[in-house]
Amino acid sequence: MNRILQILLLGSLLGIAVSSDAGDYDVVFSQVQRMLGQSLKNDEAGLQVSQRQLEGVPRPAQQNGKEARALNQQGLDALQRKDYPAAAVAFQQAQQANPADVEIAANLGYANLKLNLLKRAEHQLVYAISLAPARTSSWYNLGEVYGAMDESDKAVGAFANSYRFSQNRAKTEAFIRQALVAPENSEPTRAALRRALHLFGLSP
Numbered sequence: 311m312n313r314i315l316q317i318l319l320l321g322s323l324l325g326i327a328v329s330s331d332a333g334d335y336d337v338v339f340s341q342v343q344r345m346l347g348q349s350l351k352n353d354e355a356g357l358q359v360s361q362r363q364l365e366g367v368p369r370p371a372q373q374n375g376k377e378a379r380a381l382n383q384q385g386l387d388a389l390q391r392k393d394y395p396a397a398a399v400a401f402q403q404a405q406q407a408n409p410a411d412v413e414i415a416a417n418l419g420y421a422n423l424k425l426n427l428l429k430r431a432e433h434q435l436v437y438a439i440s441l442a443p444a445r446t447s448s449w450y451n452l453g454e455v456y457g458a459m460d461e462s463d464k465a466v467g468a469f470a471n472s473y474r475f476s477q478n479r480a481k482t483e484a485f486i487r488q489a490l491v492a493p494e495n496s497e498p499t500r501a502a503l504r505r506a507l508h509l510f511g512l513s514p
Contacts, residue, residue, distance in 0.1 A: 335433075338367055338440040342452075345443075346467030349474065352509055357474070364443040370410045378408035385417055389424075397421040412441040416448045423455055431455045444475040446482060453506075457499030465502035470509050483512060490514065 341364050348356040385400035401418035408414065419434035435452040439445065453468030469486065476482035486507060490500050504514035 335437070338364070339436050341367075342436045342439055343464075345471065346464050349467035349470045350463055350509075352470075357471075361443045364440060367440055369441060372408060372410045374407040375411070378404045378411055378414060381407060382411070382414050382417060385414075385421065389417075389421065394421055394424040398425060410441065412438055412445060412448075415441060416445065416451065419448070419455075420451050423451060423458070426458070428455055428459055432459075446472045446476045449475065450485075453502060454495075454499060457496060457502050460496075460498045462498060462502055462505075465499065466505045466509070469503055469506035473506060473510060483507070 341360060345357060345360045345364070348360060381400050381404035385397045385404060388394070388397035388400055398418065398421040401414055401421055404411070404414045405418055415434060415438035419431050419438055422428075422431035422434055432452065432455050435448055435455060438448040439452065442448065449468050450472035453465045453472060456462075456465035456468055473479060473482050473486065486503050489495055490503055495503075507514050
């Protein structure tokens with residue numbers, strides 16, 4: 311695809327709102343923000359209640375799964391090439407085909423993050439969390455978004471939830487420690503990662 315045409319298509323696709331079938335976005339956003347605050351305070355009981363409430367939000371029905379997964383693979387291939395505009399276009403098309411697929415939703419959020427479209431990335435990752443509130447990678451990527459926005463407390467809460475909900479905390483801790491020295495991460499992001507480790511009594 312012609313590069314200029316690809317970027318124009320990206321702009322038009324990103325203007326399409328996430329399906330309202332996932333529930334009222336304002337309600338979902340408020341619930342995720344509450345969970346960030348509870349995470350920051352290590353309020354485990356409150357987080358459990360908020361998680362159950364978020365799990366009760368209506369979700370869209372599964373739709374064109376085969377088409378969506380094929381488009382998702384195109385997006386993953388583009389990510390490997392670091393062609394983030396093409397990745398975002400493919401993931402947006404995949405989400406149109408099946409808005410219920412949490413991996414596609416999270417992948418689109420990540421592509422938007424790499425494009426520095428931070429508000430779009432936030433929106434998309436909040437949507438992904440509404441589909442799967444305990445998905446570690448969605449919380450981690452949301453932490454990266456807030457780190458890039460220099461919203462420290464929100465970043466800490468999101469990174470802490472990525473560790474809290476992890477099925478393999480040792481692996482997640484190792485990943486966080488690698489991120490602490492990754493050159494692409496800003497100092498606010500690294501500071502938030504250190505604070506997240508400290509919440510669990512782990513030295514940076």
